[in-house]
Amino acid sequence: MESSSTITNKAPEENRGKAGPLIARLLIYLFLIGSAAICLIPFYSMFITATHTNSSIARQLLLIPGDQLLNNYHRLIETVPIWRGFANTTLISVVSTALAVYFSALAGYGFSKYRFSLNNVLFAIVLGTMMIPGQLGIIGFYRLIDSFGWLNTYWPLILPSIHNAFGVFLMKQFADSSVPSEIIESGRIDGSGELYIFHRLVLPLMMPGLATLAIFTFIGKWNDFLNPLIILFDNELQTLPVMIAGVKSQFTADFGAQYVGIVISIIPILIVFSVMSKRIISSVAAGAVKG
Amino acid sequence: MNSKLTKYYFGYIFIAPFFISFAIFGLVPILYTLYLSFTNWDAFNDPVYNGVGNYTRLLHDTAFYQSIGNTLIIWIFSIVPQLLIAVTLAIILNEKFIRGKHFFRAVYYFPNIITPVTLGVLFSLIFDWQTGSINKLLTTIGLVEDPINWFNNPWWSRLIVAAVICWQNFGFNMIVFIAGLQSIPDEVYEASQVDGASGWQKTLYVTIPLLRPVFIFTLITSVIGGLQLFDSPYMIGNGPNNTTRTMIMYLYETAFKNFNFSYGAAIAYGVFVIVMCFTAVTIWLTRKREQ
Numbered sequence: 354m355e356s357s358s359t360i361t362n363k364a365p366e367e368n369r370g371k372a373g374p375l376i377a378r379l380l381i382y383l384f385l386i387g388s389a390a391i392c393l394i395p396f397y398s399m400f401i402t403a404t405h406t407n408s409s410i411a412r413q414l415l416l417i418p419g420d421q422l423l424n425n426y427h428r429l430i431e432t433v434p435i436w437r438g439f440a441n442t443t444l445i446s447v448v449s450t451a452l453a454v455y456f457s458a459l460a461g462y463g464f465s466k467y468r469f470s471l472n473n474v475l476f477a478i479v480l481g482t483m484m485i486p487g488q489l490g491i492i493g494f495y496r497l498i499d500s501f502g503w504l505n506t507y508w509p510l511i512l513p514s515i516h517n518a519f520g521v522f523l524m525k526q527f528a529d530s531s532v533p534s535e536i537i538e539s540g541r542i543d544g545s546g547e548l549y550i551f552h553r554l555v556l557p558l559m560m561p562g563l564a565t566l567a568i569f570t571f572i573g574k575w576n577d578f579l580n581p582l583i584i585l586f587d588n589e590l591q592t593l594p595v596m597i598a599g600v601k602s603q604f605t606a607d608f609g610a611q612y613v614g615i616v617i618s619i620i621p622i623l624i625v626f627s628v629m630s631k632r633i634i635s636s637v638a639a640g641a642v643k644g
Numbered sequence: 645m646n647s648k649l650t651k652y653y654f655g656y657i658f659i660a661p662f663f664i665s666f667a668i669f670g671l672v673p674i675l676y677t678l679y680l681s682f683t684n685w686d687a688f689n690d691p692v693y694n695g696v697g698n699y700t701r702l703l704h705d706t707a708f709y710q711s712i713g714n715t716l717i718i719w720i721f722s723i724v725p726q727l728l729i730a731v732t733l734a735i736i737l738n739e740k741f742i743r744g745k746h747f748f749r750a751v752y753y754f755p756n757i758i759t760p761v762t763l764g765v766l767f768s769l770i771f772d773w774q775t776g777s778i779n780k781l782l783t784t785i786g787l788v789e790d791p792i793n794w795f796n797n798p799w800w801s802r803l804i805v806a807a808v809i810c811w812q813n814f815g816f817n818m819i820v821f822i823a824g825l826q827s828i829p830d831e832v833y834e835a836s837q838v839d840g841a842s843g844w845q846k847t848l849y850v851t852i853p854l855l856r857p858v859f860i861f862t863l864i865t866s867v868i869g870g871l872q873l874f875d876s877p878y879m880i881g882n883g884p885n886n887t888t889r890t891m892i893m894y895l896y897e898t899a900f901k902n903f904n905f906s907y908g909a910a911i912a913y914g915v916f917v918i919v920m921c922f923t924a925v926t927i928w929l930t931r932k933r934e935q
Contacts (some may be wrong), residue, residue, distance in 0.1 A: 357729075363660075368701035378741065381739075382737055384736070385733075385736065385737075385742070388729070388733065388748075388752065389748060389751045389752070391811070392751050392754060392755055392811070392815075393751060395770060398770060398777045399766055399770075402777065405817050410775050411774060411775045411782060412776065414781055415777070415780075418870060427761075432761075434660060435806070447751035456661045456665075457662075459658050459659075459661065460658060460659045460662040462658060463654070463655045463657075463658025463659040464655070466655075466657060467652050467654055467655025467658065468652050468655070469652045469653060469655040470652075475659060475663070479662065482666060482670065484868070484920075484923070485670075485674070485871050485916075486694060486868065486871075486915065487872065487918055488912060488917075488921050489674055489677065489912050489913070489916045490670065490671075490672075490673030490674035490676070490677050490912075490917070491673070491677070491895075491912065492673075492676075492680060492899050492900075492905050492908050492909045492912060493672065493673035493675070493676030493678075493679075493680060493899075494673035495675060495678060495899075495905075496673075496676060496679075496905070497669075497672060497673050498678070509669075510717055512669065513663065513665060513669035513670070514666075515661050515665035515667040516661075516662045516663075516665040516669065516670060517660065517831075518829055521659075521662060535823060547654045547657075547688065551658070554679050556900065572757050574742065575759065576757075576759040576760060576761075578759075578760070578761050578875045579874060579896070580872070582900075593759070593760070594761040594864075594875075595761075597759070597761050597762050597765055598761050598765070598878075598879060600765070600881060601765045601768070608769060608772075611765065611769060614765075615762050615765055615766050615769075618759055618762045619758060619759075619762060622757055623756060626750070626920055627750075628755060630746075630750040630753075630754075631746065631750075633753075633757070634749055634750065634819055637753070637816065637819045637820075638819050638820070638822065638823040639823075641820040641823055641861070642823045642824075642836055643821065643849065
């Protein structure tokens, strides 16, 4: 709250002295840096704690790195196939994202460029499905997957990505604004089929939209917890979030190993984010503005 | 579009995958869950018709009411500071003189893409009674003499769960608010400057009212998302006397831990009705104020 009052002092800088704005700016920066510290300190604490023995974790506040990282890591690896979980989650997320992006683009383009009679009604239904809480059908979903014989497989985690209402909405917006109808017309005059036009002419134009949607879908799938938790039982097939949850219950008193598990699940996200943060943030902003 | 060249029926083919997938993996499970909610089913024998028995039980289930209360308390304690911090930071980061904007934006947004399960485990470790960093810090600087048993106290537990959710999501809302701020045309500010508005007045009478639609968007999405809290509270645990058990946690425990699928289905519909009511109230409140 102090920050909003400091904005007051800052604005009339053109007509007032320099001392006021200077202090105000200092306070604003302090507020920004303080908030950044609150965001980062838990991660710092996590890295530091992961490198100490359980007895020193229990004994004192740890501020500098120790040398027990590998020991903690080996204890974790002995019982939890965490890299296997990592590979499983990557596989599920990549395939789901590819499906979601392709079929959302297909449907978004269909809604955007084809004037079929039920267009508006069906698009309203697509938007309506976004309002349904995700867990409403979870028990029926479990039972249905059981009757397909698909429990403990990846199909129920991957295939539903084909219907992504937010994706269809986003892709329709992109097709509306960045796919000119003239291009489709010229493709038809050249005698190209509709699917050929979509694959060769339209998809390249929608690339920025596809990238935005891919980022959203990938993060969502990577973090998915409830679905793999109920669908998969086999430890070898399990995803990273469920394994991390398992680490908490299996290593109740082994804090070092728990911290290493968390570090392993956060590091890849940290690396990807530090390389792509501009792209990810602008995607989030674009998605939110369109939404 | 030239009607002769518009192959409108192709639109149906393009949107078909969405609707087929939604029908199988979305609609059928939802309707099947509805059917199960009128039966008695323990997953081992066949479902037996039970009329509205599950719903009668739900209406008298204090555990369910408690989980509604818990969810609302956690939601309110997380959404209010979350939006305040987000809008404050967005306004500051939208000022021209701030340096390192991208760095701050990236740092504030980072917690949002971390797996919620991982954050739940991380914070349950950090706030651990005997070994957590928070208690070590508080005792080291002498703020408290004995470590505080956070998760033994209902209100501390709820506040910590709310804080984790606030901490994870304020960055996302900040990005949305920044996108909203950037869509406010400069002319509006110039006009208010001509009218002699101070910086504080600009924020209060120009920026905030123009951010209304963005505020409504974040509020509605956070009602739908916030009432379905599961991942990170589930990792932190049920709290003393189940005081941090959310609605979805209760649903999960009933169906997938106690294998009472039919009662779980009734809870799922109870949650659905509550989410819809709160969404409707939010929309109604924001509409009413607009007139």
